[in-house]
Amino acid sequence: MTPEARRAQLVSAALDLYGARSPEEVAVEDVTRAADVSRALFYRYFSGMEELHVAALGSVAEELIGRVALPADGSLDSQLADALDGFLDVVGRHSRAYVALLRSGSVVSTGETDAMVDGVRDHIVDLLCVRGGVPDPTPLQLMTLRGWVALVEGSVLVWLEASRVPARSELRDWLVEQLFAMLGVTVARDPDAQFSTTPSALGTSR
Amino acid sequence: MTPEARRAQLVSAALDLYGARSPEEVAVEDVTRAADVSRALFYRYFSGMEELHVAALGSVAEELIGRVALPADGSLDSQLADALDGFLDVVGRHSRAYVALLRSGSVVSTGETDAMVDGVRDHIVDLLCVRGGVPDPTPLQLMTLRGWVALVEGSVLVWLEASRVPARSELRDWLVEQLFAMLGVTVARDPDAQFSTTPSALGTSR
Incomplete structure (x- = not known):
């Protein structure tokens, strides 16, 4: 997966999670679980949830x-x-x-x-x-x-x-x-x- | 001056200062100078500019x-x-x-x-x-x-x-x-x- 595709995958996972609860209630673990990636990978793309929320x-x-x-x-x-x-x-x-x-x-x-x-x-x-x-x-x-x-x-x-x-x-x-x-x-x-x-x-x- | 009057005086000084510049640009020193009070007195009433802005x-x-x-x-x-x-x-x-x-x-x-x-x-x-x-x-x-x-x-x-x-x-x-x-x-x-x-x-x- 290219870096752009990986980033888009995490953004898409976050948007899916917002369907069930508000952004404030979505944690890094929820995103990594939904996208089936490691925490280490998450942090290669985003400094934390705030940055992912903004994206x-x-x-x-x-x-x-x-x-x-x-x-x-x-x-x-x-x-x-x-x-x-x-x-x-x-x-x-x-x-x-x-x-x-x-x-x-x-x-x-x-x-x-x-x-x-x-x-x-x-x-x-x-x-x-x-x-x-x-x-x-x-x-x-x-x-x-x-x-x-x-x-x-x-x-x-x-x-x-x-x-x-x-x-x-x-x-x-x-x-x-x-x-x-x-x-x-x-x-x-x-x-x-x-x-x-x-x-x-x-x-x-x- | 009662505590309420002193508080009102500082609020009023802040509002006067907002007439010439935006709240972000008003510092504690501007308020103490305008109200002719000491920094120590200011901090008896407000923890800092943010609290005064809110008031x-x-x-x-x-x-x-x-x-x-x-x-x-x-x-x-x-x-x-x-x-x-x-x-x-x-x-x-x-x-x-x-x-x-x-x-x-x-x-x-x-x-x-x-x-x-x-x-x-x-x-x-x-x-x-x-x-x-x-x-x-x-x-x-x-x-x-x-x-x-x-x-x-x-x-x-x-x-x-x-x-x-x-x-x-x-x-x-x-x-x-x-x-x-x-x-x-x-x-x-x-x-x-x-x-x-x-x-x-x-x-x-x-």
């Missing part, structure tokens, strides 16, 4: 960024629905890792995990600005988009706590509707804050 | 909770405007402390400061539920209210970064409008999620 949470953050890529064409609402489906799929599969990533009070919270969360947020806001044709958003537009991302995060936490009620598709549609309602309030107040919801320049210029 | 940020969190109390009568939008004015006033006076409170990656973030932030959030959501006549909110209602609180927090961070543009009263009105738009989306989807926006039961029953 595992980082892989979830990367997967989230990968899955929210907006397609280049179609209306904004259908693009958003697709992106949110991807987001909710990843969060659903890695719910404990996602909660740990967001819970700043958690044992595994570090400057690094916070930077990952900020990276996902900034990525989504940037995507929305590009897609909406506002490369240089006004303060109210930026508040609207960052606020909507915060709504997505907060809703997902409530959704996971509430045993995934309502259904994922309903949560997705509700989130899309919320963004449009929020953008509507902003445009009414800020005439420069027009946001393009028609097929994107990217899509139509091809 | 100072806690006093800001308490002030926020104190200022968002909704009056018992009037329409929900006028009540919210009053509560937000109070919130934005406290945040405006203690902007660095507020940013430090919210920035989970900051040096002064601890389980204690996170619990304070959660306390302010829960308090606002509870108030809104009581005021809106929904003591037992549905998951979508809870997502709407928590999401709006997240919008308030995120907007305030953008607002402080953007040199307080737009004007405070415009930010306040925009936030009230956003809550109504968000509640509107939720009611359309969730017929049980009716939220009372007329003068509250509390107010009218007197």
Whole structure:
């Protein structure tokens, strides 16, 4: 096994273990047992559980960024629905890792995990600005988009706590509707804050 | 000076110093100089800057909770405007402390400061539920209210970064409008999620 494959195997074992308990409760022995490797091998790759947690949470953050890529064409609402489906799929599969990533009070919270969360947020806001044709958003537009991302995060936490009620598709549609309602309030107040919801320049210029 | 008064004096000196620089950059010597006390006296009250930071940020969190109390009568939008004015006033006076409170990656973030932030959030959501006549909110209602609180927090961070543009009263009105738009989306989807926006039961029953 290459070093990269071995590292990925340990990350994957950690993510599997997070399915049954929260990251704080996963110990080095649990990982070595699940991956069927020695402690010595574990410590060749990671200095300890904290480093493995950061790597595992980082892989979830990367997967989230990968899955929210907006397609280049179609209306904004259908693009958003697709992106949110991807987001909710990843969060659903890695719910404990996602909660740990967001819970700043958690044992595994570090400057690094916070930077990952900020990276996902900034990525989504940037995507929305590009897609909406506002490369240089006004303060109210930026508040609207960052606020909507915060709504997505907060809703997902409530959704996971509430045993995934309502259904994922309903949560997705509700989130899309919320963004449009929020953008509507902003445009009414800020005439420069027009946001393009028609097929994107990217899509139509091809 | 009583011990309580001395403690309050040191907290107040710390909050004043946060006006010019962020909490991470305030040292014990800065506080003892500003309060004109000896290092020995400082250490009689606090084990170090971290404990003083927590006490100072806690006093800001308490002030926020104190200022968002909704009056018992009037329409929900006028009540919210009053509560937000109070919130934005406290945040405006203690902007660095507020940013430090919210920035989970900051040096002064601890389980204690996170619990304070959660306390302010829960308090606002509870108030809104009581005021809106929904003591037992549905998951979508809870997502709407928590999401709006997240919008308030995120907007305030953008607002402080953007040199307080737009004007405070415009930010306040925009936030009230956003809550109504968000509640509107939720009611359309969730017929049980009716939220009372007329003068509250509390107010009218007197």
